[in-house]
Amino acid sequence: MSEQNKKMVEAITAQEVDFAQWYTDICTKAELVEYSSVKGFVVLRPYGYAIWENIQRDLDDRFKATGHQNVAMPMLMPESLLKKEGELVDGFAPEVAWVTMGGSEQLEERLAVRPTSETLFCDHFSHVLHSWRDLPMLYNQWCSVVRWEKTTRPFLRTREFWWQEGHTIHETAEEAIAETEQQLACYADFCERDLCIPVLKGRKTDKEKFAGADATYTIEAMMKDGKALQSGTSHYFGDKFSRAYDVTFAGRDNTLRHPFQTSWGTSTRLIGAIIMTHGDDDGLILPPAIAPIQLVVVPVAAHKPGVLEKARELKERLGKQFKVHLDDSDNSPGWKFSQYEMKGVPLRLEIGPKDIEKGQCVLVRRDTREKYFVPLADLETEISRLLQELAQNLYNRALENREKRTWSATTMEQVKQLSAEHTGFIKTMWCGDLACEEKMKEEAGLSSRCMPFEQEALSDVCPCCGRPAKTMVVWGKAY
Amino acid sequence: MSEQNKKMVEAITAQEVDFAQWYTDICTKAELVEYSSVKGFVVLRPYGYAIWENIQRDLDDRFKATGHQNVAMPMLMPESLLKKEGELVDGFAPEVAWVTMGGSEQLEERLAVRPTSETLFCDHFSHVLHSWRDLPMLYNQWCSVVRWEKTTRPFLRTREFWWQEGHTIHETAEEAIAETEQQLACYADFCERDLCIPVLKGRKTDKEKFAGADATYTIEAMMKDGKALQSGTSHYFGDKFSRAYDVTFAGRDNTLRHPFQTSWGTSTRLIGAIIMTHGDDDGLILPPAIAPIQLVVVPVAAHKPGVLEKARELKERLGKQFKVHLDDSDNSPGWKFSQYEMKGVPLRLEIGPKDIEKGQCVLVRRDTREKYFVPLADLETEISRLLQELAQNLYNRALENREKRTWSATTMEQVKQLSAEHTGFIKTMWCGDLACEEKMKEEAGLSSRCMPFEQEALSDVCPCCGRPAKTMVVWGKAY
Numbered sequence: 001m002s003e004q005n006k007k008m009v010e011a012i013t014a015q016e017v018d019f020a021q022w023y024t025d026i027c028t029k030a031e032l033v034e035y036s037s038v039k040g041f042v043v044l045r046p047y048g049y050a051i052w053e054n055i056q057r058d059l060d061d062r063f064k065a066t067g068h069q070n071v072a073m074p075m076l077m078p079e080s081l082l083k084k085e086g087e088l089v090d091g092f093a094p095e096v097a098w099v100t101m102g103g104s105e106q107l108e109e110r111l112a113v114r115p116t117s118e119t120l121f122c123d124h125f126s127h128v129l130h131s132w133r134d135l136p137m138l139y140n141q142w143c144s145v146v147r148w149e150k151t152t153r154p155f156l157r158t159r160e161f162w163w164q165e166g167h168t169i170h171e172t173a174e175e176a177i178a179e180t181e182q183q184l185a186c187y188a189d190f191c192e193r194d195l196c197i198p199v200l201k202g203r204k205t206d207k208e209k210f211a212g213a214d215a216t217y218t219i220e221a222m223m224k225d226g227k228a229l230q231s232g233t234s235h236y237f238g239d240k241f242s243r244a245y246d247v248t249f250a251g252r253d254n255t256l257r258h259p260f261q262t263s264w265g266t267s268t269r270l271i272g273a274i275i276m277t278h279g280d281d282d283g284l285i286l287p288p289a290i291a292p293i294q295l296v297v298v299p300v301a302a303h304k305p306g307v308l309e310k311a312r313e314l315k316e317r318l319g320k321q322f323k324v325h326l327d328d329s330d331n332s333p334g335w336k337f338s339q340y341e342m343k344g345v346p347l348r349l350e351i352g353p354k355d356i357e358k359g360q361c362v363l364v365r366r367d368t369r370e371k372y373f374v375p376l377a378d379l380e381t382e383i384s385r386l387l388q389e390l391a392q393n394l395y396n397r398a399l400e401n402r403e404k405r406t407w408s409a410t411t412m413e414q415v416k417q418l419s420a421e422h423t424g425f426i427k428t429m430w431c432g433d434l435a436c437e438e439k440m441k442e443e444a445g446l447s448s449r450c451m452p453f454e455q456e457a458l459s460d461v462c463p464c465c466g467r468p469a470k471t472m473v474v475w476g477k478a479y
Numbered sequence: 480m481s482e483q484n485k486k487m488v489e490a491i492t493a494q495e496v497d498f499a500q501w502y503t504d505i506c507t508k509a510e511l512v513e514y515s516s517v518k519g520f521v522v523l524r525p526y527g528y529a530i531w532e533n534i535q536r537d538l539d540d541r542f543k544a545t546g547h548q549n550v551a552m553p554m555l556m557p558e559s560l561l562k563k564e565g566e567l568v569d570g571f572a573p574e575v576a577w578v579t580m581g582g583s584e585q586l587e588e589r590l591a592v593r594p595t596s597e598t599l600f601c602d603h604f605s606h607v608l609h610s611w612r613d614l615p616m617l618y619n620q621w622c623s624v625v626r627w628e629k630t631t632r633p634f635l636r637t638r639e640f641w642w643q644e645g646h647t648i649h650e651t652a653e654e655a656i657a658e659t660e661q662q663l664a665c666y667a668d669f670c671e672r673d674l675c676i677p678v679l680k681g682r683k684t685d686k687e688k689f690a691g692a693d694a695t696y697t698i699e700a701m702m703k704d705g706k707a708l709q710s711g712t713s714h715y716f717g718d719k720f721s722r723a724y725d726v727t728f729a730g731r732d733n734t735l736r737h738p739f740q741t742s743w744g745t746s747t748r749l750i751g752a753i754i755m756t757h758g759d760d761d762g763l764i765l766p767p768a769i770a771p772i773q774l775v776v777v778p779v780a781a782h783k784p785g786v787l788e789k790a791r792e793l794k795e796r797l798g799k800q801f802k803v804h805l806d807d808s809d810n811s812p813g814w815k816f817s818q819y820e821m822k823g824v825p826l827r828l829e830i831g832p833k834d835i836e837k838g839q840c841v842l843v844r845r846d847t848r849e850k851y852f853v854p855l856a857d858l859e860t861e862i863s864r865l866l867q868e869l870a871q872n873l874y875n876r877a878l879e880n881r882e883k884r885t886w887s888a889t890t891m892e893q894v895k896q897l898s899a900e901h902t903g904f905i906k907t908m909w910c911g912d913l914a915c916e917e918k919m920k921e922e923a924g925l926s927s928r929c930m931p932f933e934q935e936a937l938s939d940v941c942p943c944c945g946r947p948a949k950t951m952v953v954w955g956k957a958y
Contacts, residue, residue: 037560037602038553038590045607046548046618053549069525070532074517075554075592075623075639076576081516097555098580099592102627102638103573111517113554113578113592123516128524139525144554144622148581159581160554 012342014281019225020153026275027154030284030343040152040159044268047343050292051271052162056142058194058289059164059266062186068138068166073120075143076111081119085244088118091211095147097159113146118212118237118263121167122245125259131250132171135259136179140166155272156229156479163267169247169259173238176260180234183264184217187232194289195270196394197221197277198402199231200425200474202450207437210263214238220449220474222402223276226423228449228476231273234264272479277398278367284344285366287394288387295383296340297326300333300352310356314349314379321380322387341366346390347383367393406474410459412443415475419444425476429469431462439464446475491821493760498704505754506633509763509822519631519638523747526822529771530750531641535621537673537769538643538745541665547617547645552599554622555590560598564723567597570690574626576638592625597691597716597742600646601724604738610729611650614738615658619645634751635708635958642746648726648738652717655739659713662743663696666711673768674749675873676700676756677881678710679904679953681929686916689742693717699928699953701881702755705902707928707955710752713743751958756877757846763823764845766873767866772804774862775819779812779831789835793828793858800859801866820845825869826862846872889938891922894954898923904955908948910941918943925954 011029013021027033032048044052060070076099083089097113100106114120125137144162152158166183170176184201191197199219209216213235221231239258242248251257278285288294295318299311308328315326325345327336333350340348350362363372363382367390374382405424409415418426426446430436440446451471462469490508492500506512511527523531539549555578562568571594578590593599604616623641631637645662649655663680670676678698688695692714700710718737721727730736757764767773774797778790787807794805804824806815812829819827829841842851842861846869853861884903888894897905905925909915919925930950941948 034603034606036553036599038556038599041553041555043553043599043603044551046550049550050548052551070528071525072523072528072531072623072641074515074520074522075625076517076520078517094582096582097578097590099576100579101577101589103575105627110580111576120515120517120522124513124522127513144551146554148584162551 012281012283015224022279022281023272023276024154026279026284032271033154035152035154040149042152042154042158042160044162047292048271051274051286051290052268054290054292055270056164059186059190060142062190063140063164063166066138066182066186068140068168071139071141072143073114073117073124073141075114077114077120078109078111080109081123082112084119084122085212085241087212088241092116092147095149097146097148114143115145115147116263116265117141117143117145117165118167118241119245121263122241122247122261125169125242126245126247129169129247129249129259132252132257135249136168136170136175138166138168138179140164153272153479155268155275161268163265166262166264168262169242170261171249171251171257171259173260176238176262177236179262180215180217180236180264183262184219184232184234187234187264187266188219191219191221191231191270191273192395194287195274195277196287196391196398197231197273198395198399200450200452201454202452202474204233204450205437205448205473207434208448210235212237212240214240218450220476221273221277222398222405222425222476223273223479224279224401225276226405226477228425228478229269229273229276230449230478231270232264232266235262237261237263278394279344282338283342285394286344286346288346288391291344291346292323293325293340293343293345294323294387295325295347295349296336296345297324297349297351298333298336298340299326299328300350300355302328304353306356307351307353311351314351314361314376318349318379318383322383347386365390367397408456408458410463412463415440415444415446415463419446423477425449425474427456427458427472427474428463429458429461430471430473431465431467432470433462433465433467436462436464440475444475445477447478449474449476449478491760491762494703494758501758501760502751502755503633505758505763511750512633514631514633519628521631521633521637521639523641526771527750530753530765530769531747533769533771534749535643538665538669539621541669542619542643542645545617545661545665547619547647550618550620551622552593552596552603552620554593556593556599557588557590559588560602561591563598564691564720566691567720571595571626574628576625576627593622594624594626595742595744596620596622596624596644597646597720598724600742601720601726601740604648604721605724605726608648608726608728608738611731611736614728615647615649615654617645617647617658619643632751632958634747634754640746640748642744645741645743647741648721649740650728650730650736650738652739655717655741656715659694659696659715659741659743662741663698663711663713666713666743666745667698670698670700670710670749670752671874673766674753674756675766675870675877676710676752677874677878679929679931680933681931681953683712683929684916684927684952686913687927689714691716691719693719697929699955700752700756701877701884701904701955702752702958703758703880704755705884705956707904707957708748708752708755709928709957710749711743711745714741716740716742757873758823761817762821764873765823765825767825767870770823770825771802772819772822772824773802773866774804774826774828775815775824776803776805776828776830777812777815777819778805778807779829779834781807783832785835786830786832790830793830793840793855797828797858797862801862826865844869846876887935887937889942891942894919894923894925894942898925902956904928904953906935906937906951906953907942908937908940909950909952910944910946911949912941912944912946915941915943919954923954924956926957928953928955928957
């Protein structure tokens with residue numbers, strides 16, 4: 001390895017040495033983000049934003065296929081509007097950024113930079129909803145929101161982040177609940193199929209649910225280090241908000257009714273999940289479905305006659321079916337190999353004079369480093385197959401990691417021992433009391449991730465208090 | 480016409496009666512926007528946002544085809560960062576919204592909600608630019624910005640609006656200037672081809688240029704009422720900003736240099752331009768390229784056997800090639816005709832029992848009201864042809880309006896008389912002095928729209944001062 005390549009690889013901290021530093025290294029060295037001069041805020045650089053654009057396009061198609069429409073709400077909202085629903089404002093007030101001046105004039109009422117937009121959607125619904133015929137209203141918004149966090153970790157915790165927030169209203173509670181379930185299933189399918197990240201689906205405890213929600217559903221992913229990452233949530237509000245914001249419609253019986261409401265969101269956090277689920281000590285590994293570059297073409301001995309021409313011809317040809325980048329810069333092939341490994345490009349295609357003679361090229365998988373000598377005539381078929389296999393392998397490895405790091409416990413002693421020795425998911429039964437949930441935090445450092453839809457009967461009693469168990473909970477340490 | 484249809488049509492003010500009120504009526508009755516409860520802010524409703532999404536997709540493809548990449552910058556910036564370039568802050572300070580609190584804590588330094596992002600891009604460039612090999616950096620951002628306007632007109636003047644802002648840096652002044660020209664040409668081509676809006680291309684006078692720019696290029700459209708709408712601008716900054724923000728790179732000769740910079744933007748204003756260029760007393764007329772619905776299928780006598788089935792079959796079939804909406808609600812056909820005319824849907828397809836018998840249907844153009852009886856077998860061909868003809872007709876009508884409302888003048892007397900009698904473009908020569916430009920405003924109520932790239936020699940002297948003329952200017956009243 002050349003000095004230059006070595007320097008590049010050495011620049012990433014190993015996962016074993018310091019997982020948090022490894023993560024930060026990837027974020028900056030793969031050129032996903034830059035810490036901006038605005039404290040707590042990041043810049044999404046072209047490569048990071050391109051991943052987000054692919055996520056957006058994919059999710060947006062899914063939302064539209066189920067009848068959702070995009071809208072844009074104001075980025076600012078008056079304090080009085082935010083305050084109409086007590087739980088929501090209590091939940092968000094400590095982290096709101098306030099606009100108090102417009103130009104040189106002091107505002108009569110300060111305006112919150114949106115931390116989330118339930119209040120604005122409710123206000124809008126109250127103006128445009130008239131009859132049951134207008135229902136359901138299935139809206140979504142792509143935007144950024146601001147929450148005044150104390151610490152900064154790119155994609156995981158920043159004062160501004162990019163997300164989508166779906167907001168829907170329905171004639172009946174049943175339809176609204178079905179919507180929350182549908183959207184959670186949509187997130188889960190997206191994560192598992194396109195991001196190759198297995199997720200646990202379940203319901204949040206009251207302590208962990210969204211401020212003001214009747215019920216919060218969640219998908220929870222496990223990172224390589226065993227910590228949990230909440231990756232998407234879906235909330236059912238009943239008619240609580242629509243009562244608070246006076247959203248009404250004339251029902252089929254001509255009486256005035258309140259619609260039932262949901263919201264659901266996922267964010268640039270998903271990029272954090274991709275990094276920490278699949279990445280290794282050489283950098284990112286990107287799932288093909290959202291990779292800005294699926295295949296990089298690297299000419300070898302590019303100065304030899306015919307090599308660059310062949311590389312360009314392949315880029316042209318393969319570009320019709322895949323996202324292809326040709327690096328014909330004058331950097332060394334070794335430097336390029338490191339560079340695109342760092343950036344997590346799923347496949348590398350090497351082509352040199354000898355390959356051309358033999359009518360073949362070399363394909364290298366980012367996940368396994370396996371090399372394949374492929375006849376040029378078979379390239380499209382082989383690339384498709386390898387991308388599929390790579391995606392499946394990413395998913396399998398992540399699932400294996402989760403299974404290896406998931407334990408069951410029936411006593412507090414077991415829980416404490418497991419938690420002291422490992423980081424991962426710990427399954428226990430639970431009586432449903434907040435006190436026991438808090439005890440888990442204090443004594444074992446664990447928070448409830450969710451009450452999984454797929455329940456198991458581990459025992460009859462709560463390990464904290466010994467009273468009858470109501471449900472199984474998955475506990476963990478969370479990002 | 481039924482009572483219900485009449486009420487609907489009557490609800491729009493006629494253009495002749497009050498063009499401004501007609502415009503506002505369209506914005507709300509075609510369900511493009513809603514005035515939000517946040518003063519000066521609007522909600523983009525699904526139909527309005529869908530138009531914006533189509534504009535975004537189209538422009539984004541064009542930007543990417545010329546090598547631009549999207550990024551996301553922070554929405555807030557410290558006052559000290561904004562102040563580094565004097566002219567920029569002087570230009571924007573009076574209309575900045577200021578965040579002074581984060582959570583419950585007073586900020587040490589207040590943060591501006593971005594009114595435009597030159598400063599943030601410069602700051603970023605100063606961190607990531609190293610060598611001439613990194614150039615050019617061709618970045619773009621889709622976002623909303625906030626400017627504390629006193630008045631509110633949807634799409635034209637709101638405290639928040641949605642736009643794209645391109646920001647690029649280059650090794651040489653020539654390359655940067657070529658970029659501003661390329662992007663202006665891109666805007667012009669998009670407006671003329673896809674929005675069917677003819678535009679004048681030219682350069683802004685110093686008085687009208689962007690705060691801090693060396694040169695601002697603009698495309699100016701003329702609305703039906705003769706007023707001008709600035710529809711896109713492209714700015715050349717020289718190295719002024721890169722000096723102010725200390726953006727440097729190692730040049731080919733290994734000396735430290737400042738890159739040359741551009742920015743260019745267009746916004747949801749374009750929707751205002753579409754409304755006021757093409758709309759009529761029955762509502763919007765949308766150019767096919769950006770219409771959320773290109774063709775609406777309206778079943779007639781839908782209760783008769785086979786009608787709805789046929790309508791659904793046509794929707795399915797035509798949906799493969801066009802953006803088709805089937806309205807199978809139980810509203811009357813007459814109500815539906817009015818509704819989709821209001822929404823500017825380019826083509827209507829009517830299908831009833833007699834049509835089915837004859838193996839035909841009726842197509843109605845939104846722009847000319849012409850009816851076409853079309854054999855079902857020929858539909859795709861006929862729809863393509865009619866959409867093309869409609870687009871061409873929209874463009875021709877707009878061009879005709881502009882030509883009818885464009886005058887030349889060589890004396891102040893002529894200018895004042897023309898301006899008193901008409902609203903439109905007035906072409907004169909100009910000496911280049913600010914004093915004469917201000918006199919045009921005071922005495923004739925006109926502002927300079929641009930110095931067109933296509934110059935004419937109308938006379939040798941400036942009509943204001945009689946001194947030698949330097950250039951031809953197009954003057955007008957602007958939105």
